Amino acid sequence: MFTLFLVVFLDLIGFGMIIPVFPFYAERIGVAPSSVIFFLGLYSVGQLVGAPLWGGLSDRIGRRPVLLATLLANAAASWMLAYADTGLTLAISRIISGLAAGNISTAYAYTTDITTDATRPKALGLLGSAFGMGFILGPALGGLLAGNADDGSSMGRVAHAAALLSLLAFALTVFRLPESLPPEARRSKTSTRQPLSAYFRRPILRDLLFATLVVVAAVAIFQSTMALFGAERLGIGPRTLGWVYGITGAISVSIQAGVIGRLTQRFGAPALAQFGTVMIALGLAGIPLAQSVFWLCGTLALFAVGSACFNPSMSGLVAAAAEPHERGGVLGAHQGAASLGRVVGPMVASGVAQLAGLTWPFVVGAAVCVLGTVLLRAALRAPHHQHVTSG
Structure with missing residues:
Protein backbone atom coordinates (compact mmCIF):
# COMPACT_ATOMS: atom_id res chain seq x y z
CA MET A 1 0.00 0.00 0.00
CA LEU A 177 4.21 -2.80 -7.13
CA PRO A 178 2.85 -6.34 -7.67
CA GLU A 179 -0.40 -7.10 -9.44
CA SER A 180 -3.39 -6.97 -7.08
CA LEU A 181 -6.04 -8.68 -9.23
CA PRO A 182 -5.34 -12.39 -9.80
CA PRO A 183 -6.36 -13.87 -13.18
CA GLU A 184 -9.24 -15.86 -11.69
CA ALA A 185 -10.81 -12.65 -10.33
CA ARG A 186 -10.71 -10.78 -13.63
CA ARG A 187 -13.63 -10.23 -15.92
CA SER A 188 -13.63 -12.56 -18.88
CA LYS A 189 -12.13 -11.13 -22.06
CA THR A 190 -15.17 -12.41 -23.93
CA SER A 191 -17.65 -10.65 -21.64
CA THR A 192 -19.13 -7.35 -22.70
CA ARG A 193 -17.93 -4.29 -20.85
CA GLN A 194 -20.74 -2.59 -18.97
CA PRO A 195 -21.61 0.75 -20.54
CA LEU A 196 -21.66 3.72 -18.20
CA SER A 197 -25.45 3.94 -18.54
CA ALA A 198 -25.76 0.44 -17.02
CA TYR A 199 -24.42 1.69 -13.70
CA PHE A 200 -26.94 4.53 -13.69
CA ARG A 201 -29.76 2.01 -14.10
CA ARG A 202 -28.86 0.45 -10.75
CA PRO A 203 -30.64 2.60 -8.12
CA ILE A 204 -27.93 2.61 -5.44
CA LEU A 205 -25.08 3.30 -7.86
CA ARG A 206 -27.15 5.88 -9.70
CA ASP A 207 -27.75 7.93 -6.57
CA LEU A 208 -24.13 7.56 -5.41
CA LEU A 209 -22.78 8.62 -8.81
CA PHE A 210 -25.13 11.59 -9.06
CA ALA A 211 -24.21 12.60 -5.51
CA THR A 212 -20.54 12.47 -6.48
CA LEU A 213 -21.21 14.58 -9.57
CA VAL A 214 -23.07 17.36 -7.79
CA VAL A 215 -20.77 17.58 -4.74
CA VAL A 216 -17.62 17.62 -6.88
CA ALA A 217 -19.29 20.27 -9.08
CA ALA A 218 -19.81 22.37 -5.94
CA VAL A 219 -16.14 21.95 -5.02
CA ALA A 220 -15.15 22.93 -8.58
CA ILE A 221 -17.31 26.05 -8.28
CA PHE A 222 -15.21 26.99 -5.25
CA GLN A 223 -11.91 26.21 -6.97
CA SER A 224 -12.71 28.24 -10.07
CA THR A 225 -14.02 31.30 -8.18
CA MET A 226 -11.90 31.56 -5.03
CA ALA A 227 -8.92 33.44 -6.50
CA LEU A 228 -11.13 36.10 -8.11
CA PHE A 229 -13.25 36.47 -4.97
CA GLY A 230 -10.20 36.76 -2.72
CA ALA A 231 -8.68 39.47 -4.91
CA GLU A 232 -11.92 41.46 -5.19
CA ARG A 233 -13.26 41.13 -1.63
CA LEU A 234 -10.10 40.81 0.47
CA GLY A 235 -7.37 42.17 -1.79
CA ILE A 236 -5.21 39.05 -1.45
CA GLY A 237 -2.71 37.97 -4.07
CA PRO A 238 -1.32 34.62 -5.20
CA ARG A 239 1.15 34.27 -2.31
CA THR A 240 -1.46 34.77 0.43
CA LEU A 241 -3.94 32.60 -1.45
CA GLY A 242 -1.28 29.90 -1.66
CA TRP A 243 -0.95 29.92 2.13
CA VAL A 244 -4.72 29.73 2.50
CA TYR A 245 -4.86 26.74 0.15
CA GLY A 246 -1.93 25.17 1.99
CA ILE A 247 -3.69 25.41 5.36
CA THR A 248 -6.87 23.99 3.88
CA GLY A 249 -4.99 21.12 2.26
CA ALA A 250 -3.04 20.35 5.44
CA ILE A 251 -6.27 19.98 7.41
CA SER A 252 -7.74 17.66 4.79
CA VAL A 253 -4.60 15.53 4.53
CA SER A 254 -4.21 15.18 8.31
CA ILE A 255 -7.75 13.81 8.59
CA GLN A 256 -7.50 11.45 5.63
CA ALA A 257 -4.09 10.10 6.63
CA GLY A 258 -4.68 10.06 10.37
CA VAL A 259 -8.19 9.51 11.67
CA ILE A 260 -10.54 8.65 8.81
CA GLY A 261 -10.24 4.92 9.52
CA ARG A 262 -11.21 5.29 13.17
CA LEU A 263 -14.01 7.71 12.32
CA THR A 264 -15.42 5.25 9.79
CA GLN A 265 -15.29 2.39 12.28
CA ARG A 266 -17.19 4.46 14.81
CA PHE A 267 -19.75 6.26 12.64
CA GLY A 268 -19.82 4.34 9.33
CA ALA A 269 -19.06 5.52 5.78
CA PRO A 270 -22.68 6.56 5.00
CA ALA A 271 -22.83 8.91 7.99
CA LEU A 272 -19.40 10.38 7.23
CA ALA A 273 -20.26 10.97 3.57
CA GLN A 274 -23.43 12.85 4.56
CA PHE A 275 -21.56 14.77 7.26
CA GLY A 276 -18.96 15.70 4.65
CA THR A 277 -21.54 17.19 2.28
CA VAL A 278 -23.03 19.26 5.11
CA MET A 279 -19.61 20.60 6.15
CA ILE A 280 -18.70 21.45 2.55
CA ALA A 281 -22.02 23.30 2.23
CA LEU A 282 -21.39 25.25 5.45
CA GLY A 283 -17.88 26.14 4.32
CA LEU A 284 -19.11 27.39 0.94
CA ALA A 285 -21.97 29.34 2.51
CA GLY A 286 -19.55 31.07 4.89
CA ILE A 287 -17.18 32.34 2.20
CA PRO A 288 -19.40 35.25 1.00
CA LEU A 289 -19.50 36.50 4.62
CA ALA A 290 -15.70 36.71 4.90
CA GLN A 291 -14.35 40.18 5.67
CA SER A 292 -10.81 39.07 6.54
CA VAL A 293 -8.30 36.36 5.71
CA PHE A 294 -8.73 35.02 9.25
CA TRP A 295 -12.47 34.47 8.68
CA LEU A 296 -11.75 32.94 5.29
CA CYS A 297 -9.37 30.40 6.83
CA GLY A 298 -11.99 29.51 9.42
CA THR A 299 -14.76 28.83 6.93
CA LEU A 300 -12.37 26.94 4.63
CA ALA A 301 -11.42 24.76 7.59
CA LEU A 302 -15.05 23.55 7.62
CA PHE A 303 -14.76 22.95 3.89
CA ALA A 304 -11.54 20.97 4.36
CA VAL A 305 -13.04 18.76 7.06
CA GLY A 306 -16.02 18.06 4.81
CA SER A 307 -13.84 17.15 1.82
CA ALA A 308 -11.66 14.86 3.96
CA CYS A 309 -14.75 12.97 5.18
CA PHE A 310 -16.63 12.90 1.88
CA ASN A 311 -14.01 11.70 -0.60
CA PRO A 312 -12.77 8.42 0.94
CA SER A 313 -16.23 7.60 2.29
CA MET A 314 -17.81 7.94 -1.14
CA SER A 315 -15.09 5.84 -2.76
CA GLY A 316 -15.71 3.14 -0.16
CA LEU A 317 -19.47 3.25 -0.65
CA VAL A 318 -19.17 2.98 -4.43
CA ALA A 319 -16.66 0.11 -4.15
CA ALA A 320 -18.95 -1.72 -1.70
CA ALA A 321 -21.86 -1.39 -4.13
CA ALA A 322 -19.92 -3.25 -6.84
CA GLU A 323 -18.99 -6.88 -7.31
CA PRO A 324 -15.24 -7.63 -7.09
CA HIS A 325 -14.93 -8.37 -10.81
CA GLU A 326 -16.44 -5.01 -11.79
CA ARG A 327 -14.89 -2.67 -9.23
CA GLY A 328 -12.48 -1.14 -11.73
CA GLY A 329 -15.35 -0.26 -14.05
CA VAL A 330 -17.59 1.02 -11.28
CA LEU A 331 -14.81 3.11 -9.71
CA GLY A 332 -14.05 4.36 -13.23
CA ALA A 333 -17.67 5.50 -13.49
CA HIS A 334 -17.26 7.13 -10.08
CA GLN A 335 -14.18 9.05 -11.24
CA GLY A 336 -15.95 9.85 -14.50
CA ALA A 337 -18.83 11.40 -12.56
CA ALA A 338 -16.31 13.41 -10.54
CA SER A 339 -14.59 14.58 -13.73
CA LEU A 340 -17.94 15.64 -15.19
CA GLY A 341 -18.52 17.64 -12.01
CA ARG A 342 -15.17 19.38 -12.54
CA VAL A 343 -16.29 20.30 -16.06
CA VAL A 344 -19.78 21.48 -15.11
CA GLY A 345 -18.79 23.36 -11.93
CA PRO A 346 -16.63 26.07 -13.53
CA MET A 347 -19.21 26.57 -16.28
CA VAL A 348 -21.92 27.15 -13.68
CA ALA A 349 -19.63 29.42 -11.64
CA SER A 350 -18.81 31.53 -14.69
CA GLY A 351 -22.47 31.98 -15.62
CA VAL A 352 -23.61 32.76 -12.09
CA ALA A 353 -20.73 35.20 -11.50
CA GLN A 354 -21.55 37.11 -14.68
CA LEU A 355 -25.23 37.35 -13.78
CA ALA A 356 -25.06 38.01 -10.04
CA GLY A 357 -21.46 38.68 -8.94
CA LEU A 358 -18.66 36.67 -7.35
CA THR A 359 -20.40 35.88 -4.06
CA TRP A 360 -23.31 33.94 -5.55
CA PRO A 361 -21.38 30.98 -6.99
CA PHE A 362 -20.56 29.92 -3.42
CA VAL A 363 -24.22 30.15 -2.45
CA VAL A 364 -25.15 28.00 -5.45
CA GLY A 365 -22.40 25.54 -4.51
CA ALA A 366 -23.78 25.24 -0.97
CA ALA A 367 -27.27 24.55 -2.35
CA VAL A 368 -25.86 21.92 -4.70
CA CYS A 369 -24.25 20.16 -1.72
CA VAL A 370 -27.64 19.96 -0.05
CA LEU A 371 -28.88 18.16 -3.17
CA GLY A 372 -25.94 15.77 -2.78
CA THR A 373 -27.07 14.96 0.76
CA VAL A 374 -30.58 14.21 -0.50
CA LEU A 375 -29.20 11.84 -3.15
CA LEU A 376 -27.02 10.09 -0.58
CA ARG A 377 -29.97 9.55 1.73
CA ALA A 378 -31.96 8.16 -1.20
CA ALA A 379 -29.18 5.67 -1.95
CA LEU A 380 -29.03 4.50 1.64
CA ARG A 381 -32.79 4.07 1.86
CA ALA A 382 -32.88 2.00 -1.34
CA PRO A 383 -33.61 -1.75 -1.18
CA HIS A 384 -30.55 -3.86 -0.37
CA HIS A 385 -28.76 -0.80 0.91
CA GLN A 386 -26.63 -3.06 3.08
CA HIS A 387 -24.22 -3.29 0.16
CA VAL A 388 -23.13 0.31 0.70
CA THR A 389 -23.06 0.46 4.49
CA SER A 390 -20.01 -1.66 5.09
CA GLY A 391 -16.60 -0.42 6.09
Whole structure:
Protein backbone atom coordinates (compact mmCIF):
# COMPACT_ATOMS: atom_id res chain seq x y z
CA MET A 1 0.00 0.00 0.00
CA PHE A 2 2.88 2.36 0.77
CA THR A 3 4.29 1.85 -2.73
CA LEU A 4 0.93 2.72 -4.29
CA PHE A 5 0.83 5.80 -2.06
CA LEU A 6 4.24 6.89 -3.40
CA VAL A 7 3.25 6.21 -7.02
CA VAL A 8 0.10 8.34 -6.74
CA PHE A 9 1.89 11.00 -4.68
CA LEU A 10 4.72 11.45 -7.22
CA ASP A 11 2.33 11.55 -10.16
CA LEU A 12 0.09 14.14 -8.49
CA ILE A 13 3.05 16.33 -7.54
CA GLY A 14 3.94 16.40 -11.22
CA PHE A 15 0.40 17.46 -12.09
CA GLY A 16 0.35 20.14 -9.39
CA MET A 17 3.66 21.64 -10.51
CA ILE A 18 2.06 22.73 -13.79
CA ILE A 19 -0.77 24.70 -12.18
CA PRO A 20 0.97 27.96 -11.17
CA VAL A 21 2.87 28.31 -14.48
CA PHE A 22 0.31 27.12 -17.04
CA PRO A 23 -1.84 30.30 -17.33
CA PHE A 24 1.22 32.49 -17.95
CA TYR A 25 2.65 30.04 -20.49
CA ALA A 26 -0.64 29.77 -22.34
CA GLU A 27 -0.77 33.54 -22.76
CA ARG A 28 2.90 33.57 -23.79
CA ILE A 29 2.19 31.32 -26.81
CA GLY A 30 -0.85 33.31 -27.89
CA VAL A 31 -3.84 31.92 -25.97
CA ALA A 32 -6.29 34.68 -25.02
CA PRO A 33 -6.69 35.17 -21.25
CA SER A 34 -10.41 34.45 -21.54
CA SER A 35 -9.61 31.05 -23.09
CA VAL A 36 -7.17 29.85 -20.42
CA ILE A 37 -10.01 28.33 -18.36
CA PHE A 38 -11.08 26.36 -21.44
CA PHE A 39 -7.59 24.90 -21.82
CA LEU A 40 -7.47 24.02 -18.14
CA GLY A 41 -10.86 22.32 -18.51
CA LEU A 42 -9.54 20.05 -21.27
CA TYR A 43 -7.74 18.08 -18.56
CA SER A 44 -11.05 17.25 -16.86
CA VAL A 45 -12.63 16.37 -20.21
CA GLY A 46 -9.84 13.88 -20.84
CA GLN A 47 -10.24 12.46 -17.34
CA LEU A 48 -13.99 12.15 -17.89
CA VAL A 49 -13.36 9.94 -20.94
CA GLY A 50 -10.38 8.06 -19.52
CA ALA A 51 -11.59 7.05 -16.07
CA PRO A 52 -14.31 4.58 -17.15
CA LEU A 53 -12.12 3.17 -19.93
CA TRP A 54 -9.08 2.53 -17.74
CA GLY A 55 -11.19 1.23 -14.86
CA GLY A 56 -12.99 -1.29 -17.08
CA LEU A 57 -9.76 -2.35 -18.79
CA SER A 58 -8.10 -2.97 -15.43
CA ASP A 59 -10.92 -5.41 -14.58
CA ARG A 60 -9.88 -7.43 -17.64
CA ILE A 61 -6.08 -7.26 -17.79
CA GLY A 62 -5.16 -6.29 -14.23
CA ARG A 63 -4.34 -3.05 -12.44
CA ARG A 64 -0.57 -2.99 -12.95
CA PRO A 65 -0.48 -2.81 -16.79
CA VAL A 66 -2.97 0.06 -16.74
CA LEU A 67 -0.94 1.98 -14.16
CA LEU A 68 2.24 1.47 -16.19
CA ALA A 69 0.66 2.61 -19.46
CA THR A 70 -0.93 5.72 -17.96
CA LEU A 71 2.20 6.79 -16.08
CA LEU A 72 4.15 6.65 -19.33
CA ALA A 73 1.38 8.59 -21.09
CA ASN A 74 1.48 11.25 -18.38
CA ALA A 75 5.25 11.59 -18.75
CA ALA A 76 4.80 11.98 -22.51
CA ALA A 77 2.10 14.63 -22.02
CA SER A 78 4.37 16.65 -19.70
CA TRP A 79 7.23 16.35 -22.20
CA MET A 80 4.90 17.55 -24.97
CA LEU A 81 3.85 20.48 -22.81
CA ALA A 82 7.49 21.51 -22.41
CA TYR A 83 7.73 22.00 -26.18
CA ALA A 84 4.18 23.17 -26.97
CA ASP A 85 4.33 26.37 -28.99
CA THR A 86 0.77 26.62 -30.33
CA GLY A 87 -2.70 26.42 -28.86
CA LEU A 88 -3.23 23.10 -30.64
CA THR A 89 -0.20 21.34 -29.15
CA LEU A 90 -1.04 22.82 -25.76
CA ALA A 91 -4.57 21.43 -26.00
CA ILE A 92 -3.35 17.99 -27.08
CA SER A 93 -0.94 17.80 -24.13
CA ARG A 94 -3.72 18.66 -21.68
CA ILE A 95 -6.12 16.11 -23.15
CA ILE A 96 -3.50 13.34 -23.04
CA SER A 97 -2.65 14.26 -19.46
CA GLY A 98 -6.34 14.13 -18.52
CA LEU A 99 -6.81 10.78 -20.25
CA ALA A 100 -3.83 9.40 -18.32
CA ALA A 101 -5.21 10.82 -15.08
CA GLY A 102 -8.15 8.48 -15.55
CA ASN A 103 -5.87 5.94 -13.84
CA ILE A 104 -7.13 7.32 -10.52
CA SER A 105 -9.98 4.83 -10.76
CA THR A 106 -7.43 2.03 -11.20
CA ALA A 107 -5.51 3.17 -8.12
CA TYR A 108 -8.71 3.07 -6.08
CA ALA A 109 -9.59 -0.34 -7.51
CA TYR A 110 -6.11 -1.60 -6.58
CA THR A 111 -6.75 -0.44 -3.01
CA THR A 112 -10.07 -2.28 -2.81
CA ASP A 113 -8.37 -5.43 -4.12
CA ILE A 114 -5.86 -5.58 -1.28
CA THR A 115 -8.11 -4.52 1.60
CA THR A 116 -11.04 -5.91 3.54
CA ASP A 117 -14.21 -4.11 4.59
CA ALA A 118 -12.54 -3.39 7.92
CA THR A 119 -9.25 -2.01 6.55
CA ARG A 120 -10.59 -0.32 3.41
CA PRO A 121 -11.62 3.07 4.91
CA LYS A 122 -8.16 3.68 6.35
CA ALA A 123 -6.47 2.62 3.09
CA LEU A 124 -8.75 4.82 0.98
CA GLY A 125 -8.06 7.70 3.36
CA LEU A 126 -4.32 7.15 2.95
CA LEU A 127 -4.71 7.15 -0.82
CA GLY A 128 -6.79 10.32 -0.60
CA SER A 129 -4.06 11.94 1.46
CA ALA A 130 -1.59 11.16 -1.36
CA PHE A 131 -3.78 13.21 -3.68
CA GLY A 132 -4.05 16.00 -1.14
CA MET A 133 -0.32 16.14 -0.45
CA GLY A 134 0.42 16.08 -4.16
CA PHE A 135 -1.86 19.07 -4.73
CA ILE A 136 -0.24 20.92 -1.80
CA LEU A 137 3.41 20.29 -2.62
CA GLY A 138 3.07 20.28 -6.41
CA PRO A 139 2.18 23.97 -6.89
CA ALA A 140 4.79 24.96 -4.30
CA LEU A 141 7.54 23.06 -6.14
CA GLY A 142 6.32 24.41 -9.46
CA GLY A 143 6.54 27.92 -8.08
CA LEU A 144 10.07 27.33 -6.81
CA LEU A 145 11.19 25.99 -10.18
CA ALA A 146 9.52 28.89 -11.96
CA GLY A 147 11.37 31.42 -9.83
CA ASN A 148 10.47 35.05 -10.34
CA ALA A 149 9.57 34.64 -14.00
CA ASP A 150 5.90 35.54 -14.46
CA ASP A 151 5.83 35.27 -18.26
CA GLY A 152 5.66 31.46 -18.52
CA SER A 153 9.25 31.18 -19.75
CA SER A 154 10.00 28.63 -17.02
CA MET A 155 7.43 26.10 -18.29
CA GLY A 156 10.12 24.00 -19.98
CA ARG A 157 11.97 23.08 -16.79
CA VAL A 158 8.76 22.71 -14.79
CA ALA A 159 7.21 20.37 -17.36
CA HIS A 160 10.42 18.34 -17.66
CA ALA A 161 10.51 17.95 -13.88
CA ALA A 162 6.87 16.77 -13.94
CA ALA A 163 7.74 14.21 -16.62
CA LEU A 164 10.66 12.98 -14.53
CA LEU A 165 8.40 12.43 -11.53
CA SER A 166 5.97 10.40 -13.65
CA LEU A 167 8.89 8.27 -14.88
CA LEU A 168 10.02 7.76 -11.30
CA ALA A 169 6.49 6.60 -10.42
CA PHE A 170 6.66 4.29 -13.45
CA ALA A 171 9.91 2.76 -12.18
CA LEU A 172 8.43 2.24 -8.72
CA THR A 173 5.48 0.44 -10.30
CA VAL A 174 7.76 -1.79 -12.38
CA PHE A 175 10.02 -2.85 -9.52
CA ARG A 176 7.92 -2.50 -6.36
CA LEU A 177 4.21 -2.80 -7.13
CA PRO A 178 2.85 -6.34 -7.67
CA GLU A 179 -0.40 -7.10 -9.44
CA SER A 180 -3.39 -6.97 -7.08
CA LEU A 181 -6.04 -8.68 -9.23
CA PRO A 182 -5.34 -12.39 -9.80
CA PRO A 183 -6.36 -13.87 -13.18
CA GLU A 184 -9.24 -15.86 -11.69
CA ALA A 185 -10.81 -12.65 -10.33
CA ARG A 186 -10.71 -10.78 -13.63
CA ARG A 187 -13.63 -10.23 -15.92
CA SER A 188 -13.63 -12.56 -18.88
CA LYS A 189 -12.13 -11.13 -22.06
CA THR A 190 -15.17 -12.41 -23.93
CA SER A 191 -17.65 -10.65 -21.64
CA THR A 192 -19.13 -7.35 -22.70
CA ARG A 193 -17.93 -4.29 -20.85
CA GLN A 194 -20.74 -2.59 -18.97
CA PRO A 195 -21.61 0.75 -20.54
CA LEU A 196 -21.66 3.72 -18.20
CA SER A 197 -25.45 3.94 -18.54
CA ALA A 198 -25.76 0.44 -17.02
CA TYR A 199 -24.42 1.69 -13.70
CA PHE A 200 -26.94 4.53 -13.69
CA ARG A 201 -29.76 2.01 -14.10
CA ARG A 202 -28.86 0.45 -10.75
CA PRO A 203 -30.64 2.60 -8.12
CA ILE A 204 -27.93 2.61 -5.44
CA LEU A 205 -25.08 3.30 -7.86
CA ARG A 206 -27.15 5.88 -9.70
CA ASP A 207 -27.75 7.93 -6.57
CA LEU A 208 -24.13 7.56 -5.41
CA LEU A 209 -22.78 8.62 -8.81
CA PHE A 210 -25.13 11.59 -9.06
CA ALA A 211 -24.21 12.60 -5.51
CA THR A 212 -20.54 12.47 -6.48
CA LEU A 213 -21.21 14.58 -9.57
CA VAL A 214 -23.07 17.36 -7.79
CA VAL A 215 -20.77 17.58 -4.74
CA VAL A 216 -17.62 17.62 -6.88
CA ALA A 217 -19.29 20.27 -9.08
CA ALA A 218 -19.81 22.37 -5.94
CA VAL A 219 -16.14 21.95 -5.02
CA ALA A 220 -15.15 22.93 -8.58
CA ILE A 221 -17.31 26.05 -8.28
CA PHE A 222 -15.21 26.99 -5.25
CA GLN A 223 -11.91 26.21 -6.97
CA SER A 224 -12.71 28.24 -10.07
CA THR A 225 -14.02 31.30 -8.18
CA MET A 226 -11.90 31.56 -5.03
CA ALA A 227 -8.92 33.44 -6.50
CA LEU A 228 -11.13 36.10 -8.11
CA PHE A 229 -13.25 36.47 -4.97
CA GLY A 230 -10.20 36.76 -2.72
CA ALA A 231 -8.68 39.47 -4.91
CA GLU A 232 -11.92 41.46 -5.19
CA ARG A 233 -13.26 41.13 -1.63
CA LEU A 234 -10.10 40.81 0.47
CA GLY A 235 -7.37 42.17 -1.79
CA ILE A 236 -5.21 39.05 -1.45
CA GLY A 237 -2.71 37.97 -4.07
CA PRO A 238 -1.32 34.62 -5.20
CA ARG A 239 1.15 34.27 -2.31
CA THR A 240 -1.46 34.77 0.43
CA LEU A 241 -3.94 32.60 -1.45
CA GLY A 242 -1.28 29.90 -1.66
CA TRP A 243 -0.95 29.92 2.13
CA VAL A 244 -4.72 29.73 2.50
CA TYR A 245 -4.86 26.74 0.15
CA GLY A 246 -1.93 25.17 1.99
CA ILE A 247 -3.69 25.41 5.36
CA THR A 248 -6.87 23.99 3.88
CA GLY A 249 -4.99 21.12 2.26
CA ALA A 250 -3.04 20.35 5.44
CA ILE A 251 -6.27 19.98 7.41
CA SER A 252 -7.74 17.66 4.79
CA VAL A 253 -4.60 15.53 4.53
CA SER A 254 -4.21 15.18 8.31
CA ILE A 255 -7.75 13.81 8.59
CA GLN A 256 -7.50 11.45 5.63
CA ALA A 257 -4.09 10.10 6.63
CA GLY A 258 -4.68 10.06 10.37
CA VAL A 259 -8.19 9.51 11.67
CA ILE A 260 -10.54 8.65 8.81
CA GLY A 261 -10.24 4.92 9.52
CA ARG A 262 -11.21 5.29 13.17
CA LEU A 263 -14.01 7.71 12.32
CA THR A 264 -15.42 5.25 9.79
CA GLN A 265 -15.29 2.39 12.28
CA ARG A 266 -17.19 4.46 14.81
CA PHE A 267 -19.75 6.26 12.64
CA GLY A 268 -19.82 4.34 9.33
CA ALA A 269 -19.06 5.52 5.78
CA PRO A 270 -22.68 6.56 5.00
CA ALA A 271 -22.83 8.91 7.99
CA LEU A 272 -19.40 10.38 7.23
CA ALA A 273 -20.26 10.97 3.57
CA GLN A 274 -23.43 12.85 4.56
CA PHE A 275 -21.56 14.77 7.26
CA GLY A 276 -18.96 15.70 4.65
CA THR A 277 -21.54 17.19 2.28
CA VAL A 278 -23.03 19.26 5.11
CA MET A 279 -19.61 20.60 6.15
CA ILE A 280 -18.70 21.45 2.55
CA ALA A 281 -22.02 23.30 2.23
CA LEU A 282 -21.39 25.25 5.45
CA GLY A 283 -17.88 26.14 4.32
CA LEU A 284 -19.11 27.39 0.94
CA ALA A 285 -21.97 29.34 2.51
CA GLY A 286 -19.55 31.07 4.89
CA ILE A 287 -17.18 32.34 2.20
CA PRO A 288 -19.40 35.25 1.00
CA LEU A 289 -19.50 36.50 4.62
CA ALA A 290 -15.70 36.71 4.90
CA GLN A 291 -14.35 40.18 5.67
CA SER A 292 -10.81 39.07 6.54
CA VAL A 293 -8.30 36.36 5.71
CA PHE A 294 -8.73 35.02 9.25
CA TRP A 295 -12.47 34.47 8.68
CA LEU A 296 -11.75 32.94 5.29
CA CYS A 297 -9.37 30.40 6.83
CA GLY A 298 -11.99 29.51 9.42
CA THR A 299 -14.76 28.83 6.93
CA LEU A 300 -12.37 26.94 4.63
CA ALA A 301 -11.42 24.76 7.59
CA LEU A 302 -15.05 23.55 7.62
CA PHE A 303 -14.76 22.95 3.89
CA ALA A 304 -11.54 20.97 4.36
CA VAL A 305 -13.04 18.76 7.06
CA GLY A 306 -16.02 18.06 4.81
CA SER A 307 -13.84 17.15 1.82
CA ALA A 308 -11.66 14.86 3.96
CA CYS A 309 -14.75 12.97 5.18
CA PHE A 310 -16.63 12.90 1.88
CA ASN A 311 -14.01 11.70 -0.60
CA PRO A 312 -12.77 8.42 0.94
CA SER A 313 -16.23 7.60 2.29
CA MET A 314 -17.81 7.94 -1.14
CA SER A 315 -15.09 5.84 -2.76
CA GLY A 316 -15.71 3.14 -0.16
CA LEU A 317 -19.47 3.25 -0.65
CA VAL A 318 -19.17 2.98 -4.43
CA ALA A 319 -16.66 0.11 -4.15
CA ALA A 320 -18.95 -1.72 -1.70
CA ALA A 321 -21.86 -1.39 -4.13
CA ALA A 322 -19.92 -3.25 -6.84
CA GLU A 323 -18.99 -6.88 -7.31
CA PRO A 324 -15.24 -7.63 -7.09
CA HIS A 325 -14.93 -8.37 -10.81
CA GLU A 326 -16.44 -5.01 -11.79
CA ARG A 327 -14.89 -2.67 -9.23
CA GLY A 328 -12.48 -1.14 -11.73
CA GLY A 329 -15.35 -0.26 -14.05
CA VAL A 330 -17.59 1.02 -11.28
CA LEU A 331 -14.81 3.11 -9.71
CA GLY A 332 -14.05 4.36 -13.23
CA ALA A 333 -17.67 5.50 -13.49
CA HIS A 334 -17.26 7.13 -10.08
CA GLN A 335 -14.18 9.05 -11.24
CA GLY A 336 -15.95 9.85 -14.50
CA ALA A 337 -18.83 11.40 -12.56
CA ALA A 338 -16.31 13.41 -10.54
CA SER A 339 -14.59 14.58 -13.73
CA LEU A 340 -17.94 15.64 -15.19
CA GLY A 341 -18.52 17.64 -12.01
CA ARG A 342 -15.17 19.38 -12.54
CA VAL A 343 -16.29 20.30 -16.06
CA VAL A 344 -19.78 21.48 -15.11
CA GLY A 345 -18.79 23.36 -11.93
CA PRO A 346 -16.63 26.07 -13.53
CA MET A 347 -19.21 26.57 -16.28
CA VAL A 348 -21.92 27.15 -13.68
CA ALA A 349 -19.63 29.42 -11.64
CA SER A 350 -18.81 31.53 -14.69
CA GLY A 351 -22.47 31.98 -15.62
CA VAL A 352 -23.61 32.76 -12.09
CA ALA A 353 -20.73 35.20 -11.50
CA GLN A 354 -21.55 37.11 -14.68
CA LEU A 355 -25.23 37.35 -13.78
CA ALA A 356 -25.06 38.01 -10.04
CA GLY A 357 -21.46 38.68 -8.94
CA LEU A 358 -18.66 36.67 -7.35
CA THR A 359 -20.40 35.88 -4.06
CA TRP A 360 -23.31 33.94 -5.55
CA PRO A 361 -21.38 30.98 -6.99
CA PHE A 362 -20.56 29.92 -3.42
CA VAL A 363 -24.22 30.15 -2.45
CA VAL A 364 -25.15 28.00 -5.45
CA GLY A 365 -22.40 25.54 -4.51
CA ALA A 366 -23.78 25.24 -0.97
CA ALA A 367 -27.27 24.55 -2.35
CA VAL A 368 -25.86 21.92 -4.70
CA CYS A 369 -24.25 20.16 -1.72
CA VAL A 370 -27.64 19.96 -0.05
CA LEU A 371 -28.88 18.16 -3.17
CA GLY A 372 -25.94 15.77 -2.78
CA THR A 373 -27.07 14.96 0.76
CA VAL A 374 -30.58 14.21 -0.50
CA LEU A 375 -29.20 11.84 -3.15
CA LEU A 376 -27.02 10.09 -0.58
CA ARG A 377 -29.97 9.55 1.73
CA ALA A 378 -31.96 8.16 -1.20
CA ALA A 379 -29.18 5.67 -1.95
CA LEU A 380 -29.03 4.50 1.64
CA ARG A 381 -32.79 4.07 1.86
CA ALA A 382 -32.88 2.00 -1.34
CA PRO A 383 -33.61 -1.75 -1.18
CA HIS A 384 -30.55 -3.86 -0.37
CA HIS A 385 -28.76 -0.80 0.91
CA GLN A 386 -26.63 -3.06 3.08
CA HIS A 387 -24.22 -3.29 0.16
CA VAL A 388 -23.13 0.31 0.70
CA THR A 389 -23.06 0.46 4.49
CA SER A 390 -20.01 -1.66 5.09
CA GLY A 391 -16.60 -0.42 6.09
